Amino acid sequence: MLYHIKDPYLVFTTIGPGTLYEDNGIIPKAEPALKETLGKLTTEEFYNSPMRVKKAEEAKDQLNMELNLKGIEVDQVLVRYFKYSPEIQKNIEAKKLQDQMVFTNRAAARAAKEEAQLKKIVQEGMVIAAVEMENGKAYVTRKIAEKDLYVRSIKANADLLVKLAEAERVRLKNAALKGIGSDRMVGLKMAQAYKGLDLIILPSDGAHGVNPLDLNNTLQLFDVRKRGEK
Structure with a gap:
């Protein structure tokens, strides 16, 4: 003082x-x-x-x-x-030690609680991530199936159009062949076969004589009717 x-x-x-x-x-x-x-x-x-x-x-x-x-x-x-008396000092130190143990135990309990909470959060996050991954895989699979279905549908439609066009072409060709002049066209096709021959020997006289320059005779030979005849 x-x-x-x-x-x-x-x-x-x-x-x-x-x-x-x-x-x-x-x-x-x-x-x-x-x-x-x-x-x-x-x-x-x-x-x-x-x-x-x-x-x-x-x-x-x-x-x-x-x-x-x-x-x-x-x-x-x-x-x-x-300075306290030895007895009081001993009690103080014991109480301090007890308080420290209480604090340590509380801290350990709080740390364990936080650790458990952290593990719970991590586990929940892993579950959510797994669910999202499965949802993602399902989405990809669904989109691939939709794409394949679309491609098959487009291809099927294209094949159908090609077949319809081919059928229409055949129909138009048949109709053309059945129309007026179809017999003449067949005869002309047969006559074009002469172009591929370098040499041909045929009788030129008689009832079955062949004169390539006589178109009417050639048509009659191949039984090609004239326009308007039935």
């Missing part, structure tokens, strides 16, 4: 000469004031520096209220080195 004598005359007249200001002034007042203020702190709070400093300031103010009347001014109440 730091202090100074503010008014020596007042100290001499109220307390006495020499060191009586300590024996009869400061010491009798210091212990009750410190117990009144710092004694309100619990063992845990006593280790809390801000709370300890606050109570020391209260002790200083309380001392000055009494000592200022006797010419003494308390400047600071400093609590630097404090």
Whole structure:
């Protein structure tokens, strides 16, 4: 505790000469004031520096209220080195250890809970991912099937159109062959066969004589009727 004598005359007249200001002034007042203020702190709070400093300031103010009347001014109440009795210190350390164990157990329980929550989230995420993957595979399979169906449908329609066109071509060709002049066209086709011969020997006289220059005779030979004949 730091202090100074503010008014020596007042100290001499109220307390006495020499060191009586300590024996009869400061010491009798210091212990009750410190117990009144710092004694309100619990063992845990006593280790809390801000709370300890606050109570020391209260002790200083309380001392000055009494000592200022006797010419003494308390400047600071400093609590630097404090020591409990061995029994109290042992209890404090045991309680601190117990508190630490409680804190450790709570932290471990909280960590285990968070770990379990994390595992649950991961598992749920894996399940969701698996479901989405299966949905994706099903979507791809469905789209491939739709594409194949579309391709087969287009190909079938194209084949149908080709077959219809071929049938129409055959029909038109048959109709043309059955129409007027079809017999003549057959005869002309037969006559074109002469082009592929380098040399041909046929009788040119008689009832069955062949004269290539006589078209009417050639038509009659191949039984090709004239236009309008039936």
